[in-house]
Amino acid sequence: MILDIDKNAQALIFDMDGTLADSMPIHFRAWEITAAEYGFKYTKDLFYGLAGMPTYKIVPIVNKKLNLNLDPEEFAHRKEETFLNLLTEIKPIEPVAEIVYKYHGKLPMSVGTGGKKDIAIMTLKLMNFYKYFDIIVSADDVKNHKPAPETFLKCAELMKADPKKCQVFEDGDMGLKAAVAAGMIATDIRPFLI
Numbered sequence: 587m588i589l590d591i592d593k594n595a596q597a598l599i600f601d602m603d604g605t606l607a608d609s610m611p612i613h614f615r616a617w618e619i620t621a622a623e624y625g626f627k628y629t630k631d632l633f634y635g636l637a638g639m640p641t642y643k644i645v646p647i648v649n650k651k652l653n654l655n656l657d658p659e660e661f662a663h664r665k666e667e668t669f670l671n672l673l674t675e676i677k678p679i680e681p682v683a684e685i686v687y688k689y690h691g692k693l694p695m696s697v698g699t700g701g702k703k704d705i706a707i708m709t710l711k712l713m714n715f716y717k718y719f720d721i722i723v724s725a726d727d728v729k730n731h732k733p734a735p736e737t738f739l740k741c742a743e744l745m746k747a748d749p750k751k752c753q754v755f756e757d758g759d760m761g762l763k764a765a766v767a768a769g770m771i772a773t774d775i776r777p778f779l780i
Contacts, residue, residue: 589681589755589778591689592771597747598689599738599765600682600719602699604637604757605775607709608677616669624661626652638700638732638760640725641665666705673705678713681778682755686718694745696721698737698754700761703727721745732760735768742768 591598604610614633621628632651636644645658689695696719699706703724710716721744728736742749754765755773765772 587778589685589773589775591685591693592753592773594751595693595753595771596751597694597696597742597745597753598685599696599698599741599752599754599770600686601638601754601756601758601761602697602701602706602709604679605755605761606678606682606686606697606715607713608679609673609709610637610757612672612675613669615672616665619668620661620665623664624654624656626654634758636760638756638758638764640700640702640731643731666702670705670708673708673712676709676712678715679775679779682775683715685755686715690718694721694747695719696723696741696745698723698741698761700725700732700737732758733763733767735764738764738768738770742770 600606603613617628617633641662642658645656645661649656701724703726706722706724723737723740725731728740730736738754739749742752749769753771753773755775756762756765757775762772762774
């Protein structure tokens with residue numbers, strides 16, 4: 587089974603973490619390290635269940651589930667510092683990278699991420715992918731994050747593309763829900779990962 591675009595796709599939108607970048611293990615390590623600093627254990631179930639949302643929006647859910655009282659902004663800042671220290675290990679996810687190489691210059695492409703813009707840009711640069719994307723919509727650019735469709739709809743708007751003709755490549759349930767809510771062609775890349 588080979589990952590490719592849908593025959594109706596006229597524009598491509600890529601999630602960043604876990605889709606373009608093999609960064610989910612690094613994010614999880616950053617969560618584990620930061621959680622340990624704050625005296626609690628962050629499980630893989632929690633991590634993958636909430637993937638795609640910005641950290642500061644995940645913290646109130648964690649507070650409720652684990653009966654904690656973490657400051658969302660403070661915790662998010664510390665987790666991002668930890669992530670940045672680990673970021674040099676980042677690599678692209680090959681089946682998705684092949685789509686980027688194949689369709690660069692042929693179809694409009696953008697990144698729609700729940701992460702912060704500066705970290706998204708740094709990640710793209712470390713993977714040598716920055717040159718492929720003129721449009722990056724991050725958590726900093728929208729009010730309603732995944733699973734809301736705003737991130738992907740803004741990508742479509744900036745690409746001047748019909749949302750129904752946009753194909754979204756995603757690895758997270760929240761992002762796939764956002765793509766469906768946006769009326770886009772939602773592609774779960776997880777079955778294509780080795």
